[in-house]
Amino acid sequence: MSDAIKHECGIALIRLRKPYQYYIDKYGTHLYGINKLYLLMEKQVNRGQDGAGVANIKIDVPPGHRYISRYRSVASQPVADIFQKINKKFRKALKNNKEKARDARWLQENLAFTGEVWMGHLRYGTHGANEIENCHPMLRQNNWRSRNLVMAGNFNMTNVEELFDKLVSLGQHPKDEVDTVTVMEKIGHFLDEENQRVFDRFKGIYENPDLSDIIEDNMDLQRVLHRSCRDFDGGYSMVGMTGFGAAFVARDPAGIRPAYYYADDEVVVVASEKPAIKTAFNVEYNQIQEVKPGHALIIDKYGEYDEYEFIKPIEKRSCSFERIYFSRASDPDIYNERKMLGKLLIPQILQEIDYDLENTVFSYIPNTAETSFFGMVEGLEEYLAKQRKKAIMDGILFEQDLDRLLSFRPRIEKLVSKDVKLRTFITDDSQRDEMVAHVYDTTFEVIRKGVDNVVVIDDSIVRGTTLEKSILKMLDRLGPKKIIIVSSAPQIRFPDCYGIDMSKMKEFVAFRATLQLLKESGLENRVDEVYAQCVAAIESGNASNVNYVKALYDPFTHDQISDKVAEIVTPKDLKADVAVIFQTVENLRKACANHSGDWYFTGNYPTPGGNKVVNKAFVNFMEGKGVRAY
Numbered sequence: 324m325s326d327a328i329k330h331e332c333g334i335a336l337i338r339l340r341k342p343y344q345y346y347i348d349k350y351g352t353h354l355y356g357i358n359k360l361y362l363l364m365e366k367q368v369n370r371g372q373d374g375a376g377v378a379n380i381k382i383d384v385p386p387g388h389r390y391i392s393r394y395r396s397v398a399s400q401p402v403a404d405i406f407q408k409i410n411k412k413f414r415k416a417l418k419n420n421k422e423k424a425r426d427a428r429w430l431q432e433n434l435a436f437t438g439e440v441w442m443g444h445l446r447y448g449t450h451g452a453n454e455i456e457n458c459h460p461m462l463r464q465n466n467w468r469s470r471n472l473v474m475a476g477n478f479n480m481t482n483v484e485e486l487f488d489k490l491v492s493l494g495q496h497p498k499d500e501v502d503t504v505t506v507m508e509k510i511g512h513f514l515d516e517e518n519q520r521v522f523d524r525f526k527g528i529y530e531n532p533d534l535s536d537i538i539e540d541n542m543d544l545q546r547v548l549h550r551s552c553r554d555f556d557g558g559y560s561m562v563g564m565t566g567f568g569a570a571f572v573a574r575d576p577a578g579i580r581p582a583y584y585y586a587d588d589e590v591v592v593v594a595s596e597k598p599a600i601k602t603a604f605n606v607e608y609n610q611i612q613e614v615k616p617g618h619a620l621i622i623d624k625y626g627e628y629d630e631y632e633f634i635k636p637i638e639k640r641s642c643s644f645e646r647i648y649f650s651r652a653s654d655p656d657i658y659n660e661r662k663m664l665g666k667l668l669i670p671q672i673l674q675e676i677d678y679d680l681e682n683t684v685f686s687y688i689p690n691t692a693e694t695s696f697f698g699m700v701e702g703l704e705e706y707l708a709k710q711r712k713k714a715i716m717d718g719i720l721f722e723q724d725l726d727r728l729l730s731f732r733p734r735i736e737k738l739v740s741k742d743v744k745l746r747t748f749i750t751d752d753s754q755r756d757e758m759v760a761h762v763y764d765t766t767f768e769v770i771r772k773g774v775d776n777v778v779v780i781d782d783s784i785v786r787g788t789t790l791e792k793s794i795l796k797m798l799d800r801l802g803p804k805k806i807i808i809v810s811s812a813p814q815i816r817f818p819d820c821y822g823i824d825m826s827k828m829k830e831f832v833a834f835r836a837t838l839q840l841l842k843e844s845g846l847e848n849r850v851d852e853v854y855a856q857c858v859a860a861i862e863s864g865n866a867s868n869v870n871y872v873k874a875l876y877d878p879f880t881h882d883q884i885s886d887k888v889a890e891i892v893t894p895k896d897l898k899a900d901v902a903v904i905f906q907t908v909e910n911l912r913k914a915c916a917n918h919s920g921d922w923y924f925t926g927n928y929p930t931p932g933g934n935k936v937v938n939k940a941f942v943n944f945m946e947g948k949g950v951r952a953y
């Protein structure tokens with residue numbers, strides 16, 4: 324598959340359920356929908372910062388007027404860029420027509436982006452150049468309103484080749500072999516068929532101009548989605564709008580990618596994360612619902628909505644990396660889960676510092692790890708409370724000992740600051756090293772040189788670049804005796820192919836550590852065995868059955884791999900000792916009990932395509948091919 328594919332990671336949809344004039348009268352502005360979409364998107368910039376796009380549909384404009392508008396941007400602040408452009412357009416049109424700003428009919432007939440259905444998308448691209456063609460929403464246009472399709476998504480298919488071949492076997496001639504095009508054309512194909520089906524059913528009963536309305540009223544989007552998506556293997560939350568304003572949000576059968584919605588009599592709104600909806604519409608968390616796996620929220624032309632099963636749900640394996648890193652922690656569930664991740668690490672940390680709290684300073688790597696840091700501190704407090712109780716129960720003889728024990732607090736400092744509000748992990752590969760090296764800054768004069776240990780929590784260690792290129796050197800300059808890096812996520816051992824996109828084996832520091840361990844233990848033949856198994860499975864078309872790569876990790880304990888990671892990420896001239904502690908998979912499951920999508924750490928993929936991807940990724944690694952495996 325083309326390497327230029329982009330990962331589409333934040334979605335937003337707003338359907339205004341009342342006529343446009345209603346919002347102008349009630350809220351005193353013609354910008355109600357657009358302002359809400361802006362908020363929904365700004366609140367999801369954490370999901371993608373490389374590009375953005377919006378599209379809008381007007382439901383009731385006469386023929387001859389434009390009814391689909393779209394802007395996309397790859398500017399450095401893409402969301403702001405798009406909305407500035409739209410606002411400029413408004414200002415220009417209303418400059419000499421100020422009174423028209425309250426006239427819905429005039430606005431809809433004369434200005435773009437004044438429709439009732441809005442779609443927004445934030446792009447997260449980790450491969451290839453950052454080009455506008457890769458930005459969603461995508462358009463599939465037609466002179467029949469009901470055959471138009473606008474789509475945006477947070478998705479990745481593992482079987483794009485297969486899907487592509489099917490399109491070709493239908494006689495189509497797709498312009499590219501990337502999943503965006505394949506998925507859109509597939510849905511578009513069945514949307515065309517549905518148009519035809521309804522047309523055939525009613526032709527002869529109604530005259531042609533009326534037939535358009537009849538088609539729109541009788542089109543079955545559940546059926547379209549069922550027919551299009553049944554052979555998808557991947558993770559997806561896809562938003563679609565038809566030219567007549569019916570819309571859908573479809574979620575994969577394992578619920579891998581997230582989608583949430585809220586509805587009242589004025590709006591139906593969908594986003595990838597709950598906090599975006601909560602902030603933009605000022606609603607309670609318990610009013611926001613999750614789109615069920617294998618279901619689509621379908622909103623018809625009249626604004627009526629419901630969830631429909633379009634494909635049989637399978638075991639729910641929602642992505643745990645969303646909980647650990649990707650989503651905003653202002654979602655109350657995620658906040659608690661992250662805190663729990665921090666807290667559960669305490670026993671491993673105490674052991675590593677030999678229970679020496681007096682000579683240990685605790686801190687975190689901004690920004691995502693901040694929440695787990697709070698949990699870690701809570702865990703320390705709980706540990707201390709138990710120690711105090713024990714000492715009191717055991718009977719302390721001297722008053723000063725009791726004073727010391729009661730007044731002792733863990734030493735917490737802000738040692739690392741992040742200068743820009745950018746997520747380095749989801750930045751284009753080409754710029755990342757440079758950014759990682761300069762984005763952090765440190766606090767001097769709080770560490771006692773040669774005496775203190777420093778414990779620093781990060782949410783995840785993926786490639787190890789952040790540690791190697793920046794954090795460890797910076798912390799070492801403070802002069803600590805020992806640096807202990809704690810990861811709130813377990814060891815990332817296997818590639819992702821469902822949207823986060825961590826796809827190349829050799830990038831994972833835990834994988835590199837394991838290879839080194841295999842070499843040092845004289846078990847290198849295992850590497851060749853696994854390679855042979857993967858090749859054979861791919862050749863026989865059975866690569867989806869088993870994840871052969873798991874066997875590479877079997878000979879080693881969690882701690883052995885962690886120690887080797889520490890060795891790898893430690894720059895040669897570092898003075899302090901370095902240790903790395905990873906979360907265990909068992910504790911991850913405790914903390915994020917409802918989100919069992921943990922294939923990154925366990926290799927247990929939610930769809931068969933995952934096995935194929937990991938086997939292929941390993942073959943690519945062995946053959947020195949630096950390409951993605953799907």
Ligand SMILES: O=P(O)(O)OC[C@H]1O[C@H](OP(=O)(O)OP(=O)(O)O)[C@H](O)[C@@H]1O
Pocket residue numbers: 648688689690691692741745746747748749781782783784785786787788789790
């Ligand atoms: O081991 P690596 O491959 O270097 O990746 C892991 C780092 O990347 C992320 O930071 P990022 O800057 O994306 O985001 P944050 O500020 O939200 O933590 C994450 O929080 C880790 O610090």
